[in-house]
Amino acid sequence: MSGERHDAWPLWEVFIRSGHGLSHKHVGSLHAPDAALALQNARDVYTRRNEGASVWVVRSSDIVAGDPSERDSYFGPAEDKTFRSPTHYTVPEGVKNL
């Protein structure tokens, strides 16, 4: 396989919804020349074992990510606010997705 050609194709992030009622989950990334082929490649790379009910692809360059150096001020304040976590509830038996 030639890495040179591969790099010429943009990178896409792949999201798969594995069943009804669940949300799309990031499963990985792949290279493809355009959106239609990115969807086909996602099908061939990530849903070979019947993992998917729905697929999204998005150009990696279109994702806006937070700055890791601001992590402390971003997420730090939530650390000591345990009252926000629903840890005091008991999950009813048989509920798989809450």
Add this chain to the structure above:
Amino acid sequence: MDPALVEFLLRMGDNALVLGQRVAGWTGHAPVIEEDLALTNVALDLIGQSRLWLAYAGECEGRGRSDDALAYFRDAHEFRNVLLVERPNGNYADTMGRQFLFDAWHLELLRALAASRDARVSGIAQKAEREVAYHVRRSGDWVIRLGDGTEKSHGLMQAALDELWPYTGELFRSDDVDRALAAQGIACELESLRDAWSRRVDGVLAEATLARPKDGWMHSGGRSGRHSEHLSYVLAEMQSVPRAVPAERW
């Protein structure tokens, strides 16, 4: 035993088997890993289909030959695939051109066979049709991208089409086997597939800015066992291990 039915089932099985083996030749060699996986999926779909056809062929033949026995222990002249599927992989345009021309035909054929009066034929066709509907979308998309791509890819795609076109005539020429089975409602006459095939091919070629090659002299013979020299090499690779150690198991 109905010899025409056995012959027909071998043709279906051998088309899928030989093309599956051909496409599998890209495994580890595709231009990018995504294509490598996609081609492997297609190859495995086809080999899975060939097992179903050949297993049924063996049962109808009644000589106790399994799908494996038919795949591994027949020689080239006993294979009944169309010549198109034994064409070499060549470059990516050659592979995708071969795939698209075949897929477009395969899909129409399977759709017709889904209505077969033979429940087993109809069942296999329905399962395969779902897979092939995806194959033709993929191969058609590649023909469009290469045709409507760079000057170089356009040239390669047009050359591939011109080279492969004389092998498409065989796809639409019924013989006594086809006519006998069509009369029984088991299979169809191949001429009936041509219009739908042409429409799909013309649509893709127009979008790909490619010229449809002229219908001239056409190769034929694969369906009655007269093959090009390429088939023997494919079979040698595919059959060498089981022939060297016939009783061996995985």
